[in-house]
Each structure stands twice: as C-alpha cells, then as structure tokens.
Amino acid sequence: MALIKTKGLVIKEQPYKEQDKILTIFTEDEGKIQCIARGVRRQKSGLLASTQIFAYSEFVYYPGKNFGIINQSNLIEAFYPLRNDLTKMALASYLLDLMYNAYEFFQKSPEILKLLLHVLFYMSGGKAKNDLILVGAFQMKLVSYLGYRPVLEKCMICQGDQDVSLFSIENNGIICSSCREQTEGYLYKLNPAMLELLRDFLRQPIKQLKDREVNPAEAIKINDLLDHYIGYCIGKSSKAYAFYKTMLNPLG
Secondary structure (H helix, E strand, O other), X not given: OOOEXXXXXXXXXXXXXXXXXXXXXXXXXXXXXXXXXXXXXXOOOOOOHHHOOOOEEEEEEEOOOOOEXXXXXXXXXXXXXXXXXXXXXXXXXXXXXXXXXXXXXXXXOHHHHHHHHHHHHHHHOOOOOOHHHHHHHHHHHHHHHHHHOOEOOOOOOOOOOOOOOEEEOOOOXXXXXXXXXXXXXXXXXXXXXXXXXXXXXXXXXXXXXXOOOOOHHHHHHHHHHHHHHHHHHXXXXXXXXXXXXXXXXXXX
C-alpha cells in the first residue's frame, strides 16, 4: 500500500494501548483523518513534538480501513504559547473542536484549514487586540463556508431594514422588533455595534479584524450567539466551548 504524504493540524488526540495515540488530523490533501502514532507517549519518541495537539506537521502515513499508521512526521509549527495561557488554550481548543464537529472523515476544506492556521498564529503570538474577535471571525467564516451564512442585512420576516436588533437562531438571521411576536425560538438582542461587528466578520479578512477593538462583554455575547448558531446548523454542540464558559464563571 502506497504511503501518503500531506501537511496537517492535530485537532484531537487520545491515548491508545500503552505507548501509542490515536490522532485526528485535519490535512490539506486528505481532509479529516485518523491515524495511530506508535510509541509517541514515550518521552524519547522522535515523533513526540510533531504529534501533539495543536501541532501543524508534515505527515507520512500508511492509509488503512479505519486508521492510518504514521510512518514519519516533521513539525512545522507547534503554537507552543497556547499551552502557557489557560484562556488561550481553551479558546484554541474550541476552534479545534469546531473543526472536528463540522467535518466528516475524509471531507476536505483546505481554505478553512488555512484560515484556522492564521487564527492560531495570531492567538499564539499575541498579535490580536482581543482573541475573542479572532474566534468570532472564525466562527462566522466557518459557518458561512459550510453553507449556513446568516442574513444580516434585512429582517428575515418582513424584509425591512429598520430596527433590526434581534438575531433568530431558528430563522438564520436578524429580525426587527416589530416581527418579534411572529418568531419562535431563541433570540439574541443586538446593539448596533454588535450587528456591525457580525457584518464585518463576513466582509473583512482576519488580518484586518485582529486590530479591532471591542467591548469584551459584547464580544463574549457574539461568541455565544455564533456557537449556538453553529451548533443548531450542524446538529452538534461543542463541549470545549462549554468548558471555556466555566472558566469565565467557575461558580456557574
């Protein structure tokens, strides 16, 4: 069986047997795959650094029916600073969880992988004024790429553009105050600054958004909204986001 060589990001890891790990890797060429990395739980393993969570590496592996077997891997970027800050680590882990939940095995998305690598680079290097902006931008661009782009210009009920201050999860976009009684399901209240930020997530690149200043409380509300919306669209909620929220409010 021919070896496959590709670059990829480790988005999930779990122990396997005594010294091995099962890795979920989002690769450029093969999409989301699972591989067994043998002996990598030994401290002296030559594959240790390149097979950890957050590692972006070049992998050579034997494909298999259920799992590939890693033959060789070379680390390209480890994003080590993410491990030294609990909040950054929780947010970055959430982004990996989104990738895991949003794609089936062998489903490819090189554009979103590239976007995620840019976000992790900015987060790891402390290059953003607020990491929550990076997370929100990734959430919005991901859900839009998956085909669930929300409508943010006109009310989903009456098509008007006045007093559109609510986001309806079930209606996939904003609604105006006048149509509130006609709408079932969960609604998020938006002020003008929050609505404008959501729109900017769609139309501006990450490189530009990283310099954006925002009210931290509003940024968290937008992340909550987008996490809820993504979960509704793909039918899977993120345990990693729930963990991040417990860090913000450990007493519940």
